[in-house]
Every structure is written in C-alpha cells, then in structure tokens.
Amino acid sequence: MSEEVKVSKVEILKEGSHALRGTIVEELSPQFVAMCEDNCNVLKHHGSYQQDDRDFRGSDGKHYMFMVRSRIPGGRLTAQQVLTELDLCEEFGNGTLRITDRQGFQLHGVLKKDLRSAIKGINDAKLTTLGACGDVNRNVMCCPAPYKNNKVHQEMQDLANRLANHLRPRTSAYYEIWLKPQDGEEQDAEKVHEYLCTVPTGPEHVDEEPIYGKVYLPRKFKIGISLPEDSCIDVYAQDLGFLAVVENDQIIGYNILVGGSMGMTPANKKTFPAVAKRMAFCTPDQVIQVAEAIVKVQRDNGNREDRKQARMKYLVAAKGVEWFRKQTELYCGFPLADLHPTDVTGCDDHIGWHEQGDGKLFLGINVDNGRLKDEGDLRLKTGLRAVLRKYGMDCRNTALQGFILCDIDPSEKENINRMLAEHGIRSAEEWSIPRRLSIACPAYPTCGLAVTEAERAMPSVMDAIENVLAQNDLLGDRIAVHMTGCPNGCARPYSPDVGLVGKARNKYTIYLGGNTNCTRIGFLWQDMVPQEEIATRLAPIFSRYRNERQAGECFGDFCHRLGKEGLASA
Structure with missing residues (x-):
C-alpha cells in the first residue's frame, strides 16, 4: 500500500500479516496469557474474537477467553454437525451453543489452550470458521425452509453455497495454524476441505487473494438471498442483497440491493444505520460475477482511513446508486438490466409444523435469543441431542435464531412432540407471535x-x-x-x-x-x-x-x- 495514502492501523496490520498469519502461532503458546491487539485483529478473519468474562472482571484482571463462530451458508446442517457443535460447547466452551442471527453457530468461553482443538473439531465436522468474522464476506444468508420438489428454494440455497465458496478467503494460513497435523497427529485427507489452498512451502510464503488482495476489504461484508414474500433473512439489512424474481415457479433473475448495514456510533454524526438501496437486475447466471464485482468496487473504493466510515453503505451514500451501478458494470464487463418491480412483501419465521413437499414434514423450534442450553425445566440442549441421535435428520438455523428439524415422517410427529415436551421445549402455539x-x-x-x-x-x-x-x-x-x-x-x-x-x-x-x-x-x-x-x-x-x-x-x-x-x- 502506498505511503501517500492515509490508512488506518488495521489496514497496515492486514497488509503486513502474511496473508492473515500474524504471530498467532507464537501467541498460542502457554507462556502468553492472551493475544496482543494486532493478533486479535488478524484472528477475526479466522472466525474468532478474544473476549473476557465481564462478570468476573476485578482486582485479579481480565479472564480471557474466545468466541468461535462457524460459517454455515443458509444455515444448512447435518445432524452430526449439530451434535458435534453441542459436544464442542461442552468440551471447550461454557456449555452452551448459540444460534446467531446470521444462521451460524457460536461457541463462547473457549480458553486459548483449547482454541485450536475447538476450531479443528468444527472443521472435522466439515464446517469452517474461516470468513465467519473479519474484513471479508461473512456468512451468506438464505431462507432456510427445507421445501423439497421446489426449484426456487433449492436454487437459492445452492446459490448461497456457491457465493460462500466463491468469495471465501484463499489464504492457507487457516490450514497451517488450525488444521495441519502436528506431532503425533494423523492426516485425514477427507477432512481437508475443498476451500483449503496448497500448504505453503515455507514461512515466507504469502498467499494470493485474487478477489480480496493483500489488505482484504475495508470492513466486514454481508450477503443475503431472499424471496419477496419471505424475507426472513432481512435482505434489506445486507451490504448486498439478492431478491429473487419468480415467474411460473422459476427464478428469472434477482433484484440487486446494495448498502444495507445496521451499525452506527451515536457520538459520530457521520455514522448511521441504513437499509439497502435498489440498484439493478441480473439474471441467475450473472449473480456470481455481479457479487464479485460489487465486492471489488467496495475493495477499491471503500474508506480505509476511518473504520467507522468503512462499510459499503457509506460509499453508496456518498457516491450514489447510479455511480455504484456504473462501477459494478465496469468490473462485471457487461451492463445490468433495470430493476424489476418485485419487492419484499412479507416474511416467515418458519416456526411450527410444515408440509415439506415430499410427503414429509419439517418442524421449526423457537429458541429464545438463540441460546441452546439446559437451564431448569428447559433442557433444549439435551432434548435436541436426543431427537437428533434418534432420527438423524438434517437441520437448519434461522435468521431469527430458531432451529428447524427436517425430513420428518408424519408418523413420528407425535413422538417428536412428546420428546420435546418432556424436555420443556415449547410448541409453536405456546409462544406469542411477538x-x-x-x-x-x-x-x-x-x-x-x-x-x-x-x-x-x-x-x-x-x-x-x-x-x-x-x-x-x-x-x-x-x-x-x-x-x-x-x-x-x-x-x-x-x-x-x-x-x-x-x-x-x-x-x-x-x-x-x-x-x-x-x-x-x-x-x-x-x-x-x-x-x-x-x-x-x-x-x-x-x-x-x-x-x-x-x-x-x-x-x-x-x-x-x-x-x-x-x-x-x-
């Protein structure tokens, strides 16, 4: 980065981090009580934040620990992945697992000595924490409803996976630090995911990031895919939203929404929350190129001097939607069509029993504020574990921090209701709509x-x-x-x-x-x-x-x- 360009400390840090390595490995050593500020900023890109338990701050200082977040596009999970996360929260965390409002999972209370084991355990379940935090594209959200024999829902969920994979960080630092076998560990080739790059040949290796470049994005970036009648993922709250336009049960394209973001700093009058602005329309085959182009427009034009002004909404607000559209077209290499009249008309929380479309059912379970735990008569963690062990069904996390059990045979409905009730888990009808x-x-x-x-x-x-x-x-x-x-x-x-x-x-x-x-x-x-x-x-x-x-x-x-x-x- 040129010295003439004034940038924030974090930008200088990212450029000098050797593709997000920093000195994380050194500071994982027991001799260090906590990670330094620089490594904490690098660590975010690996899916973890250093925190401390504020209930126990006192004369003996801070009690450091880590939050570890899993990136789960569209909230889609297997039973084994959920069970693994539940095991990890007990083995390495504070005993609870949290569903995020971006359809991911968070482990809380992970000690530094257990950080590698927790992250490796998540990857062993074929999930990842890479890109769940940091100045990159975060978890791609999508309606989680598991409707079968439904081309629209299937196409949207497939698109969430494709976008997540295309925009993933390419650095092999993640593999080096968390997954590369250490002394005495065996290599399991099946557990090395397709997104991992070639293992570097030496300590001076710096990975190529074809989309993000050496300094990644100016700030975090969020994408959501939605239906007009069901914007359960709050598509207008995303940096980049794709609103499906459906005709004759087929997606003919997407309205492109840009510049949503909820954060602000009250003391800084230049900051504000914003819903996204409607920009243009693209066809399904153009979505990946459009998303990459928009990421690059933000990469090259976003504010790198002031992180409080670095989200894409400030670029859209300053330059205008028409300017942003023209820049996107330049990076795409093709013109975008004008907006379709389609807009958001509703949303669904997906709680309760629903026909799945293939003769089976799915059940949405409300989870108060997303926390899977056992407390008093409510034993969410134990109840879900019992159901998943018995039936082994696929699952989904919702954007309202709920949990969906999929592929349920109608004959098992009453038995599952009974199992959940025995653990104090309330039915949809026992919750108010608010x-x-x-x-x-x-x-x-x-x-x-x-x-x-x-x-x-x-x-x-x-x-x-x-x-x-x-x-x-x-x-x-x-x-x-x-x-x-x-x-x-x-x-x-x-x-x-x-x-x-x-x-x-x-x-x-x-x-x-x-x-x-x-x-x-x-x-x-x-x-x-x-x-x-x-x-x-x-x-x-x-x-x-x-x-x-x-x-x-x-x-x-x-x-x-x-x-x-x-x-x-x-």
Whole structure:
C-alpha cells in the first residue's frame, strides 16, 4: 500500500500479516496469557474474537477467553454437525451453543489452550470458521425452509453455497495454524476441505487473494438471498442483497440491493444505520460475477482511513446508486438490466409444523435469543441431542435464531412432540407471535463492545411487553422486537417494529416505525429508557395502535404514519 495514502492501523496490520498469519502461532503458546491487539485483529478473519468474562472482571484482571463462530451458508446442517457443535460447547466452551442471527453457530468461553482443538473439531465436522468474522464476506444468508420438489428454494440455497465458496478467503494460513497435523497427529485427507489452498512451502510464503488482495476489504461484508414474500433473512439489512424474481415457479433473475448495514456510533454524526438501496437486475447466471464485482468496487473504493466510515453503505451514500451501478458494470464487463418491480412483501419465521413437499414434514423450534442450553425445566440442549441421535435428520438455523428439524415422517410427529415436551421445549402455539419474532445479541458478559445487557435481559423485557400486548389483545399481531447491548446493531435493531439499543448501563434507546419485514429504518422515539420502564413507555403506543390503526395496518406502519410528533400527541 502506498505511503501517500492515509490508512488506518488495521489496514497496515492486514497488509503486513502474511496473508492473515500474524504471530498467532507464537501467541498460542502457554507462556502468553492472551493475544496482543494486532493478533486479535488478524484472528477475526479466522472466525474468532478474544473476549473476557465481564462478570468476573476485578482486582485479579481480565479472564480471557474466545468466541468461535462457524460459517454455515443458509444455515444448512447435518445432524452430526449439530451434535458435534453441542459436544464442542461442552468440551471447550461454557456449555452452551448459540444460534446467531446470521444462521451460524457460536461457541463462547473457549480458553486459548483449547482454541485450536475447538476450531479443528468444527472443521472435522466439515464446517469452517474461516470468513465467519473479519474484513471479508461473512456468512451468506438464505431462507432456510427445507421445501423439497421446489426449484426456487433449492436454487437459492445452492446459490448461497456457491457465493460462500466463491468469495471465501484463499489464504492457507487457516490450514497451517488450525488444521495441519502436528506431532503425533494423523492426516485425514477427507477432512481437508475443498476451500483449503496448497500448504505453503515455507514461512515466507504469502498467499494470493485474487478477489480480496493483500489488505482484504475495508470492513466486514454481508450477503443475503431472499424471496419477496419471505424475507426472513432481512435482505434489506445486507451490504448486498439478492431478491429473487419468480415467474411460473422459476427464478428469472434477482433484484440487486446494495448498502444495507445496521451499525452506527451515536457520538459520530457521520455514522448511521441504513437499509439497502435498489440498484439493478441480473439474471441467475450473472449473480456470481455481479457479487464479485460489487465486492471489488467496495475493495477499491471503500474508506480505509476511518473504520467507522468503512462499510459499503457509506460509499453508496456518498457516491450514489447510479455511480455504484456504473462501477459494478465496469468490473462485471457487461451492463445490468433495470430493476424489476418485485419487492419484499412479507416474511416467515418458519416456526411450527410444515408440509415439506415430499410427503414429509419439517418442524421449526423457537429458541429464545438463540441460546441452546439446559437451564431448569428447559433442557433444549439435551432434548435436541436426543431427537437428533434418534432420527438423524438434517437441520437448519434461522435468521431469527430458531432451529428447524427436517425430513420428518408424519408418523413420528407425535413422538417428536412428546420428546420435546418432556424436555420443556415449547410448541409453536405456546409462544406469542411477538416472542417468536424477537431476537437479541449476546452483549454481557462476553462482548467487549456491550454497554449493557441484551440476551440476558430480553426474556424479562419481552415478558413485560407481552403483558401489555395481552391487555390490548395484540399478542397475535406481528410485532418484531430486536434488542442489542450497544449501537453496533448486531441484532438488526434499527429496522423492526420496535428496536431496543443499549445506550448506557441498564438504559436503552427505543426506536419505532420500522416494520416486521425490516425494509425501513425506524426513528428514535425515546432515549436513555431504564430497562424496567421499556414496556411501561410502550404501553400507551400499543393502546393507541389498537384503537387508531387503519384496516390492515401493522404496528410499525402505524408508528411510521404518525411519526414521533404524532405519537407524542395526546
């Protein structure tokens, strides 16, 4: 990188990391208590963040540990992969496995001495952590519904895999550090995945990254594939969204959406959350080229000086959609067609029993905030393990942190219902619709960016909100509530009906006026609201919605129509 170009410290670090090697191997040694800041930044590209347990910060310093994230395109899993992740969370983590709101898995509480074993264990199950974090394309999201004899769903899910594979980092550092057999270990060729590059010949080897280059992207990059009637993955929240256009049960192409992102820094007025902008249309055979071109436009034009301004949404906002389209066409080498009128019209949480299309059923299980654990009468981890061991069915993670069991013979429906109930796992009918649509980020105690609680606070917050909704006969309404412990917005809090964003310890900013389809950014309604007052503050708005809504009007649209001033009026 030229010295004349002013860049952030992280950019210099990436360029000098020898294709994401850094000195990670050296710092895995027991003599180091933790990894240095530079290696922590490199390590993210390998799918792991160094964290500390904030519940135990004290005079004896920080208790360091690692979060390890698996990249799972479209959330598609085998039973054995899920069972392996459940085993790993017990052997190396804190005993819980978390479904992310990008359809991945996260292990929490992994100690440095166990980091290699955890990552290798994930890869032995034919999953990977490479590219689950860092300045690269992250997990490619797609509707997880396992409909069979359905060309549209199958094509979208295949596309998610193809995009993930095409945009994967090529560095062999990942293999070197985590998977290459060490003394006494045997090589299993079947466990070396197709995405791994040739093992380097020496320590000075630097891998070629044909898409990312030496410094990778200016910031993280997210892709989602969606149907108009079911944007369950919040396609407008992605850096790059592909919205399928379907005619006669066939995908004729995709509307291309660019520049979505939920993160912001309240103290920095130049930052903002954004939903993606509609740009152009491409045919199915053009998608991979278009995606690569857009990644390269961001690579070469994104802000590398200020990481707070580095997401692609800021480039789209500064240059405009038409400029971005022209640049994409230059990198593609062909013109893009104009947008199709198709747009998002709905979403489905996929919870409950559904016909699969081949005579079998699938079952969507709501998982409160994605945490698979055994606690009290609810033994999610043990119950799912029992079902998967007995039936061995494929599975899916949803974008609302739910879990889908696939390929169920109708004759086994009642038996599976019984097994789940015995472990305290509630049926779809036992959850309110708002509860099924709610999600939260982990926040305390593991996330270093959190300023307050999210996942641990969300159940009691939703209990209080449900009480208010019940008083207004609204428990059956589609009202989505997303909560984060800081403004970075990992749980996409700026675009649902109700967004709760951590602002200070035990205090939140409330956003209203988004919608369940997450196609619109809400407005800041109230700031610095104590956690115990959230439901009370929302109560009069829910009451007005019950009494004043127009025919067919959802809660988010009602708030959007009235606006902040209208909601404040008597």
